[in-house]
Amino acid sequence: MVDRTVADIVVERLLAWRVPRAFGYPGEAIAPLVEALDRTGGEPAFIPARHEETASFMATGHAKFTGGLGVCLATQGPSAVQLLNGLYDAKLDSKPVVAIVGEDISGPLGGAHQEIGLSRLFGDVCNQFVRYGRRPEEVGALLDQAFRTAAATRSPTCVVLPRQLQEALVPEPQTYGAGVITATPGEPLARVLPHEADLDAAAQLLSGGQRVAMLVGQGGRDAAAEIIEMADRLGAGVATSLLGKPVLDERLPFHTGVLGEVGTPAAAELMGGCDTLLMVGTNDPWTDYFPMPEQARTVQIDIDGRRIGTRYPADVPLVGDAAETLRALLGRLRGRPEQQWRATVESSVDRWREVAAERAAAAADPVNPQLVLQELSARMPGTGAVAVDVGSVLYWYARHLTLPPGVNAQLCGTLGSMGCALPYAVAAKLAAPDQPVIALVGDGAMQLNGLAELITVSHLWQQWRDPRLVVLVLNNRDQNGMGGGRKPSSDPTHRRPDVPYAGWARLLGLHGVRVDRPELVGAAWDEALAADRPCVLEAVVDPAVSLAPPEPAFADLRGLYAEGAPARKVREQVEVTANADDLV
Secondary structure, X not given: OOOOEHHHHHHHHHHHOOOOEEXXXXXXXXXXXXXXXXXXXXXXXXXXXXXXXXXXXXXXXXHHHHOOOEEEEEEXXXXXXXXXXXXXXXXXXXXXXXXXXXXXXXXXXXXXXXXXXXXXXXXXXXXXXXXXXXXXXXXXXXXXXHHHHHHHHOOEEEXXXXXXXXXXXXXXXXXXXXXXXXXXXXXXXOXXXXXXXXXXXXXXXXXXXXXXEEEEOHHHOOOHHHHHHHHHHHOOEEEEOOOOOOOOOOOOOOEEEEOOOOOOHHHHHHHXXXXXXXXXXXXXXXXXXXXXXXXXXXXXXXXXXXXXXXXXXXXXXXXOOHHHHHHHHHOOOOOOOOOHHHHHHHHHHHHHHHHHHHHHHXXXXXXXXXXXXHHHHOOOOOOOEEEEOOOHHHHHHHHHOOOOOOOEEEEOOOOXXXXXXXXXXXXXXXXOOOOOEEEEEEHHHHHHHHHHHHXXXXXXXXHOOOOOXXXXXXXXXXXXXXXXXXXXXXOHXXXXXXXXXXXXXXXXXXXXXXXXXXXXXXXXXXXXXXXXXXXXXXXXXXXXXXXXXXXXXXXXXXXXXXXXXXXXXXHHHHHHHHOOOOOO
C-alpha cells in the first residue's frame, strides 16, 4: 500500500469538492501541498501567481465566474497578510473561497519564523470558519467542514496546516467522520421559498402600484426570464446594480441601465418617479439614488434575509431564491397596468442612449475613453467573460458597454479594490479556455499588479484552445486614478509614469496594440480581438473627460429631510413632481 501524506489528503478533498485548481504563491511552509498538486498532472492544478494578493483575487474571480469554490494557498507571515484583499472581496460580494495557509513551526522553542497570529489575522474576513489542523486523521474532515461552510454561507474560510503536518503520514484505514458532502459548491443548500402569506402580501402591494420600478442585483442571475416577465406584467422599468449589470439584456427598451454614481440618468429618474419598488437580489450601496423616504412601497427578494431592509425599508420582505420566488409571485398578480408609465420610462431610456452616443463622440485629447468602450460594444463577442477594474474605467463600463446576453462580467463590486481585473481574467480564462475574455483596466491598476500578472498570462496562454485574452489599458497618466475632468499636473512628479504597456506585452511574447487617434480605435479593437495570442490594447485617453455622475432625482427634496422638514410636506412635493409631464 502506497503511503499517503496529509498533503495527499488535501488534494483528494479538493477533487471531491470539484475544485479544478488552486491559486497561490509557493513557499517553504506550503511546499508539501504544492508538490502533491504537481504530482496529480494538473487535476487539480496549482496555478502560481506573481503575488499572494493576486492569487486571492484569482480564487475569488474563479468563484464569481464559475459559481464554484475558489481556493488560494499561502504561507504564514507576510504571505498570509497579502491574501486579505482578495478574501475581503469574496466576503463582501458573498463568494465561497477557502484559504489554505501553511505554517512552519520548526523554529526555536517551537515558534514560527515570520510568526503572525493567524487566527486573529483571518478572524474577521473568515469569521465563519478559521481552524488549525492538529492531527493527520482529522484533516480530511476539517477541510470538508471548511468547504461546506464556505459553500453554505457564501463566504471565505481558512484552514491552517503546519508544514510538519502536511508531510505526516495518514494512518490507514482513513475515516472521514464529517466527510459526506452535503452541498454543491456555490449553490443553495435547499429550495428556499417565502411563506404563502408573504407572497400574497407582496402580490397585493405590487398589483396596486401605478409606477413600478425594479432594481436587480447579482442575486437575479439565472432569473432573467422571470424578471422580464415580471417587468412586463407590472409595466415596470428596470435598473440594475453594478453587480447585476450582466443579468439582463441591456438592449431591452425599458432597461434604464446601472443605478448609482457610476450609472445613468435614466436609472436615477426611474427611482425618482416610482411609487412601488421591487428589489431582486441586490444590496446596492448607492442609497442616494434610491426613492426618497416614504416615496415608494417596497418588496425585497433575497436569499439572505440579513440583507433585507439594509439599504431601503422593505414593506414586504421575501427570503427566497429569486427565480422561484418571482414565479410564485407571477401566479398571484392581477390585471395589467396602464402603459403610460412604461412609455415614460422608455422615453427616458431613448434620451439617455442619445446622450451616451453624443458623449462618446465628443472630441478629446487624444482619445475619448467613452469612445473606446462604445467601439468595444459594437464588437463584443457573443460568449465569454469581462473582468472590470476599479477607477474611471468602471464608469465607462457601466454606461457605455452593452453586454450581450450570456456574457458574464465581474468586478470587485463592494470592496472596490484596484488590481482585481487581470487576476479575474486569468481565472475566467482558465475556467473556460475555449472562450474569449476581456479585462478592462486603468493604467493605475496595470502598474499596481497588472504588469506582473501579464507574466502569468504569458506562461499559461499556449494551453488555451481560444487564445484571446484582451487587456484594455486606459492610459490617462492621471496620478489621482480617476480622471474625471482634471488635466494631469504639469509637474512630472505628480503624474503617473507613462509606461509602454503594449510594448511590455510584446516583450513577453504577447500581442500589443497602442492607439492614440480616435479614428483608429475600431481598427485597434479588430486587431486585438483577431490576434492569435493574448493582447494588450493600450488606449491613450484624455483624463479631462468628465465622469459626470447623474444627479439623484429629487436631490433638492432630500435636503429638506436633512433640514428636518415634515414628511407630509415632502410627500406632497414628491406627488406634485411625480405627476408632472417632465418627470423623466
